[in-house]
Amino acid sequence: MKKLPSATTHRIIKLAVSFVSVIIISTICFIIPLRPTVSETEKRELAKFPEFSFQALMSGDYFSDISTWFSDTMPFRDSLMNLNSKMQNFLGTSGVLAGFNEGAQGDVIPDSPTPGETLPEGETATESETNEPETFAPEEITYPADKGEAQHVEQLSSIVICDNAGFEYYNFVQSTADNYVKALNTAGTKFSSQANVFATVVPTSTDITLNEKVRAKLSVSDQKQAIDYMLGSATAVKTFNCFNNIKQHRDEYVYFRTDHHWTALAAYYAYETFCQAKGITPLPLSAYEVWSFEGFLGTFYNDSGKDPALGNTPDRVDAYKPPCQYSMTITDKYGNTTSMPMLYDETNAPASYKYGTFICGDNPLSTITNESLTDGEACLVVKESFGNAFVPFLVYHYKTVYVIDYRHYTSSLSSFLSTHTVNDILFVNNVSMTRNSSLVSDLASFIAG
Amino acid sequence: MVFSSLFFLFAFLPANLLCYFCCKTVKTRNIILLLFSLVFYAFGEPVYVAILVLMALFCWLFSRLIDTSRTPNEKKLWLAAAVAVCIGAIGYFKYIGFAVESFNALIGKDLIPVPQVTLPIGISFYTFQLLTYVIDVYRGDVPSQKSYWKVLLYASLFHQCIAGPIVRYGDIENELTERHENLAEMSQGLTRFASGLAKKAILANGCGAVADTLLLTDAAIGNGALLADNIAAITSRSALALWAGMAFYMLQIYLDFSSYSDMAIGMGLMLGFHYKENFNYPYTAYSVTDFWRRWHMSLSTFFRDYVYIPLGGNRKGKVRQVFNLFAVWGLTGLWHGASWNFVLWGLYFFVLLILEKFIFGKYLEKVKPVGRIYLLVTVFFGWVLFKFTDFTILGTVLKGMFGLNGNPASTYEATSFISGYVFFFIICCVACTPVVKTAKKLLIKFGKTNRPVNITYRVLDIALPLVLILLASISLVGDSYNPFLYFQF
Numbered sequence: 001m002k003k004l005p006s007a008t009t010h011r012i013i014k015l016a017v018s019f020v021s022v023i024i025i026s027t028i029c030f031i032i033p034l035r036p037t038v039s040e041t042e043k044r045e046l047a048k049f050p051e052f053s054f055q056a057l058m059s060g061d062y063f064s065d066i067s068t069w070f071s072d073t074m075p076f077r078d079s080l081m082n083l084n085s086k087m088q089n090f091l092g093t094s095g096v097l098a099g100f101n102e103g104a105q106g107d108v109i110p111d112s113p114t115p116g117e118t119l120p121e122g123e124t125a126t127e128s129e130t131n132e133p134e135t136f137a138p139e140e141i142t143y144p145a146d147k148g149e150a151q152h153v154e155q156l157s158s159i160v161i162c163d164n165a166g167f168e169y170y171n172f173v174q175s176t177a178d179n180y181v182k183a184l185n186t187a188g189t190k191f192s193s194q195a196n197v198f199a200t201v202v203p204t205s206t207d208i209t210l211n212e213k214v215r216a217k218l219s220v221s222d223q224k225q226a227i228d229y230m231l232g233s234a235t236a237v238k239t240f241n242c243f244n245n246i247k248q249h250r251d252e253y254v255y256f257r258t259d260h261h262w263t264a265l266a267a268y269y270a271y272e273t274f275c276q277a278k279g280i281t282p283l284p285l286s287a288y289e290v291w292s293f294e295g296f297l298g299t300f301y302n303d304s305g306k307d308p309a310l311g312n313t314p315d316r317v318d319a320y321k322p323p324c325q326y327s328m329t330i331t332d333k334y335g336n337t338t339s340m341p342m343l344y345d346e347t348n349a350p351a352s353y354k355y356g357t358f359i360c361g362d363n364p365l366s367t368i369t370n371e372s373l374t375d376g377e378a379c380l381v382v383k384e385s386f387g388n389a390f391v392p393f394l395v396y397h398y399k400t401v402y403v404i405d406y407r408h409y410t411s412s413l414s415s416f417l418s419t420h421t422v423n424d425i426l427f428v429n430n431v432s433m434t435r436n437s438s439l440v441s442d443l444a445s446f447i448a449g
Numbered sequence: 450m451v452f453s454s455l456f457f458l459f460a461f462l463p464a465n466l467l468c469y470f471c472c473k474t475v476k477t478r479n480i481i482l483l484l485f486s487l488v489f490y491a492f493g494e495p496v497y498v499a500i501l502v503l504m505a506l507f508c509w510l511f512s513r514l515i516d517t518s519r520t521p522n523e524k525k526l527w528l529a530a531a532v533a534v535c536i537g538a539i540g541y542f543k544y545i546g547f548a549v550e551s552f553n554a555l556i557g558k559d560l561i562p563v564p565q566v567t568l569p570i571g572i573s574f575y576t577f578q579l580l581t582y583v584i585d586v587y588r589g590d591v592p593s594q595k596s597y598w599k600v601l602l603y604a605s606l607f608h609q610c611i612a613g614p615i616v617r618y619g620d621i622e623n624e625l626t627e628r629h630e631n632l633a634e635m636s637q638g639l640t641r642f643a644s645g646l647a648k649k650a651i652l653a654n655g656c657g658a659v660a661d662t663l664l665l666t667d668a669a670i671g672n673g674a675l676l677a678d679n680i681a682a683i684t685s686r687s688a689l690a691l692w693a694g695m696a697f698y699m700l701q702i703y704l705d706f707s708s709y710s711d712m713a714i715g716m717g718l719m720l721g722f723h724y725k726e727n728f729n730y731p732y733t734a735y736s737v738t739d740f741w742r743r744w745h746m747s748l749s750t751f752f753r754d755y756v757y758i759p760l761g762g763n764r765k766g767k768v769r770q771v772f773n774l775f776a777v778w779g780l781t782g783l784w785h786g787a788s789w790n791f792v793l794w795g796l797y798f799f800v801l802l803i804l805e806k807f808i809f810g811k812y813l814e815k816v817k818p819v820g821r822i823y824l825l826v827t828v829f830f831g832w833v834l835f836k837f838t839d840f841t842i843l844g845t846v847l848k849g850m851f852g853l854n855g856n857p858a859s860t861y862e863a864t865s866f867i868s869g870y871v872f873f874f875i876i877c878c879v880a881c882t883p884v885v886k887t888a889k890k891l892l893i894k895f896g897k898t899n900r901p902v903n904i905t906y907r908v909l910d911i912a913l914p915l916v917l918i919l920l921a922s923i924s925l926v927g928d929s930y931n932p933f934l935y936f937q938f
Contacts, residue, residue: 004903011632014911018639019466021915025922026459063450063492071455071925080926087923091655091873160865217861 034075040350047072085306107174109225113232144251146211159303160206162214164313165257166300167206172221173435180434181233183444184427187413188236190447191425194417195380197237198277199427200270201227201434202262202386205255208247223431230434237427240277242270256315259298260432261355264320264389270428271393278424283396288320293346296354317354319343322396325371330363333410342368342392358388359403364410366391366403373399379424380416382406382446384439387428394426406442412449450492451611452712453649455925458918461489462716469720475627479602482720489607490570497569500538501605507534508579509600512586516593524587531583535576542572547787571611573784575604577751582618584755591619599625606722608713612706614727614747621722628721636910638718643914643921645711648704650921652877656701659870663694663863664846670838683845689859691850693867699832700877703732706745732881735820736813737801737827748784752777775799785835790843794834801827 005013028034038045050056050065057063074080159166188197206215207223224243231239246254246262246269254266268285275282296315304310321343328342346354359366362385370376376399381387384407394401402420404413413425433439450457465485472478491498511531518524540548549563582603585591594600603625609616661667665682669675683691710727717724731744741749760773775796782795805813813820833850837843848854879885889906896903 004900004907008632010907010911011636014636014914015632015639017911018643018915018918022459022463022918023467026463029455029459058495060493060495063495067450067454067456067492070460074455074926077926080923084923084926087651087920088655091651091876219860219862 028075029070031075035073036075036077037073040078040352046077082306086308088305089308107172107221109172109221109229110174113229113235143247144249146213159300160210160214160218161300161304161307161309162211164309165205165209165255166260166304166307166310167210168204168260168300168432169218170204170206170220170223170226170431171435172226173437176435176437176440177226177230178233179437179444180429180440181230183440183447184234185236186444187425187427187447188234190414191417192236195422196278196424197427198240198274198424199231199234199237199429200240200242200274201230202266202270202428202430203227203243203246204260204431205262208250208266209255226434227431238277240270240273242273245269245273253316253318256296256298256300256317256355257313258296258301258310258315259355260300261298261386262389264318264358264392267389268320268393270390274426280397283323283393285320287323289323291319291321291343291357293317293319293349293354293357295351297351298355299352302352314351315354317346317357319357320392322392324373324396326368326395327371328359328366328368330360331365331367333364333408340366342395355385355388359391361385361388362405362408363403364405364408368395368401368403370395370399370401375399377423378402378421379426380404380420380422381426381428382413382443383428384430384433386430390428398423404446406446407439409446412445413447414449450489452709453646453654453921453925455922458646458922458925461485466719478720479598479625482606483598483602486602486605486607486610490605490610493570493611497567500542500569500572501575501610502601504534504538504576504579505601505604506597507531508583508604509594509597512583512593512600513595515583515587528583528587532580535580535583539572539576542566543568544783544787551789574613574615575610577615577748578609578618579604580755581615581751585617585619591622594618594622594625608716608722609724612709612713613745614710614713614724615751616724616747620725624722630719630721634718634721638715638720639914640715640910641718642712642715643917645708645715646921647917648711648880649708650924652880653701653704653708654924655873656697656704656877659873660694660698660701663690663866664698664836665842670836670842673839676839676841679839679842680845683842683849684854685856686849687857687860687863688850688852689867690863691846693863695829695833695836695846695850697870697874697877698836699829700874700881702832702835703728703881704877730881730883732825732828733821733883734824735817736805736810736824737798738805738810739820740824740828741798741802748781752781756780771803774802778802786838788838790834790838790840794831797831797834 004010036046037048047065047069049069050062052062056065158169160169161167184197184199187199191197203223206218206220224247227241227243231241246266249265249269252265253263254269255262265285272282294314294316296317297311298315301307301310326342327339329337329339331337340360342359344357344360346357349356355361359368368391377397378400379394379398380402381391381394382404383390384405387403387405391401391403402416402422404416409416427443429443433443450461452458465481468481468485469478472481487498487502490501508531511527511534514527515524515531518527545566546563549561553559553561553563579600582591582594582600586593594603603616603618603621604610606616663686665679669679686694707728714724714726725747727745727747729743729746731740734740734743757773757777760776761769762773763770778795778799779792780795781798782792785791785794804810813823833846834843837846845854849856852858892902892906892909896906
């Protein structure tokens with residue numbers, strides 16, 4: 001039998017293995033072109049090498065920024081972070097912990113709508129009469145049952161993973177919801193003379209597709225009740241509550257499992273409710289050509305520290321092409337306009353980008369023109385990212401669809417309307433937005449300004 | 450800079466080792482070490498590095514003066530001067546704000562504006578190191594160091610300057626002038642460093658994230674403006690979440706602190722420095738007395754040798770002994786932070802130590818399993834005192850642990866969240882015991898007669914340090930990762 005190496009040889013091998021490896025890694029670290037500048041998975045620019053200043057040097061920021069730059073732009077960082085997620089998953093720890101939802105049950109949702117702001121005299125009557133709060137009629141609605149028992153539930157701070165799908169927590173915040181309603185009512189009062197003002201609040205998957213037994217255990221607010229309350233209180237606008245129509249299709253592919261957005265299919269059901277409110281006939285789903293993008297891994301996937309249960313079953317993004325000719329231009333925050341496809345080809349896009357197919361993601365202002373119509377109405381959709389999947393369904397019915405993302409649009413609604421004529425204004429917000437005070441105040445100042 | 454950062458691992462440390470081993474004489478190696486140490490310190494504190502340099506200068510000067518003094522009184526004078534400089538510096542930088550706040554609170558009005566002084570990193574460690582040096586010179590235990598640079602190197606050596614262990618000058622006096630690395634110790638040091646790094650980056654950071662999630666982050670606790678939010682958050686927590694959060698905090702604080710000592714000791718060994726052990730599996734102790742023989746040993750022996758014994762120790766009667774212990778534990782508490790909760794934490798141990806010394810310590814020693822449970826429970830509540838610097842939050846946490854905030858015993862969120870961490874919790878608990886060390890000893894023992902065991906041991910010995918360094922590095926990538934809000938894209 002061969003003799004094992006002597007203690008000295010063994011130690012030399014041991015030290016050499018580690019030191020040589022570390023030196024190799026160090027060398028790779030200093031090959032600057034290997035350092036990434038943006039992170040695809042996190043959708044952000046990575047730290048830059050700090051600029052030298054005497055002040056930064058003295059405060060210690062200069063050195064700590066170098067250290068941040070070094071680790072933030074590590075070569076192959078996204079792959080390494082992927083590995084890290086795998087390791088954390090193996091250990092049971094999640095890489096990302098944003099907060100713990102226990103006890104944050106939210107405020108009690110009032111049983112009946114409040115009239116909201118007292119409107120200036122003379123302006124209330126006509127508006128509120130045209131808009132009966134339909135949502136509060138006693139109703140017996142049955143929704144499709146769960147497809148089976150939940151096998152595995154995992155709590156991850158602000159999201160919960162049930163089998164292979166993520167779900168976002170929602171907690172009703174009375175004051176923010178009231179400010180949201182107030183903003184809608186202000187829009188209704190200010191602009192009803194110029195256009196029909198519609199509004200809807202889109203639920204998230206937690207109250208639609210999540211297994212009912214698991215849902216019952218979570219400390220979250222009831223979204224239906226919250227949406228009923230908010231839309232019921234928004235008496236100065238025409239509301240279309242899409243909750244029931246989406247939930248009646250909960251056994252279909254209405255929400256992504258790896259992302260917090262709804263699918264275009266759910267948006268179609270919301271569009272059906274909108275058509276009902278507007279009094280037009282919706283196009284049947286079969287009228288659209290479906291364009292599918294496989295391999296979508298969205299926010300829940302990244303926020304769960306790349307949970308393998310989600311990673312192994314990526315989503316599919318279906319985009320519905322309206323049966324007409326259309327074109328789109330987007331206006332960036334500097335006022336430059338670019339022509340872009342309304343539905344973007346995401347076939348080869350990174351896994352986390354694919355929801356961006358709808359109107360090319362979030363832009364301050366997008367203008368979609370229906371080339372098949374020579375004449376027709378115009379509408380304006382005010383939205384955050386949930387609205388993106390909804391907009392393509394409107395294109396068939398309008399000559400022009402303007403889309404404003406109030407988070408990025410720098411001007412105000414009234415200044416937009418002073419230069420553009422629209423027949424309808426649609427507020428499409430998701431329920432999580434209505435508890436986020438900074439977004440609600442963004443929307444309010446967009447409307448009030 | 451911290452050891453558990455990619456910049457340290459793949460830029461600073463390799464550069465340091467390469468430069469170090471390219472030099473052949475101790476003198477040039479010391480120069481390299483000193484330069485790297487000053488850069489290391491300046492990375493965190495570009496201005497305060499001056500304090501470190503000055504403190505070392507004063508202590509060097511006074512120690513020389515002590516050595517050349519002819520009369521005992523003269524010696525005493527220089528010692529007093531050195532102690533005044535050290536205590537004065539730490540007193541000003543660490544405690545002045547706290548002292549003024551406490552004074553204002555005592556007289557009931559804001560008589561003196563509270564000075565805003567930033568705490569220089571590591572001041573509690575390096576001033577104590579310098580104190581041991583000057584006092585040992587005074588006592589005649591070590592000769593004074595002729596070279597200022599060596600005193601500065603001793604105080605600033607990046608291995609231990611920032612987070613200990615508190616290395617006594619006498620322990621490395623010879624090694625400052627004459628030291629030899631050897632393969633056995635280098636290999637030992639490498640393993641020690643790698644395991645410390647992994648312990649910090651994977652286990653301690655993981656525990657910290659869980660504890661922060663279940664309780665509150667230290668940043669939140671320290672922010673007085675968030676007091677109402679903090680209280681609201683804690684009040685609504687279930688008892689289970691609070692207990693589990695504290696258990697993870699208890700693991701974190703040991704794993705974090707001891708891993709820094711592991712890395713320091715390991716790096717020292719690679720260069721031929723022998724720092725004393727700082728932790729000896731404290732959570733396996735069977736009494737508080739035993740615990741403090743195993744926890745942060747360099748600090749407890751400092752207080753023993755430089756406070757307790759000079760005050761008379763146990764040689765001046767029981768009353769005096771109790772007072773001496775009181776002084777030691779009040780100071781130990783205060784050393785950990787300028788806040789009353791740390792003093793309370795120290796005195797909590799004082800009371801337990803007194804009780805053990807005079808009443809039930811002998812029983813704990815006889816029935817060690819009971820003693821171990823008792824120790825874990827008492828230390829657990831010690832950490833509650835330690836974690837919450839604000840007494841209102843502290844009270845709310847303690848009440849909440851017994852469901853006295855009207856909070857539930859458990860919730861679905863708590864059970865499902867915590868159940869995801871059971872495996873991780875077990876790994877961390879194992880890391881607090883000598884299981885791995887024992888396994889290694891057994892492998893070596895049976896390897897002597899059994900070839901496959903020997904081969905297994907050798908492969909592990911070679912591969913593990915690198916594997917641990919790689920795993921730790923992976924877990925440090927994306928350290929800057931901030932979970933984004935859903936709406937920002």
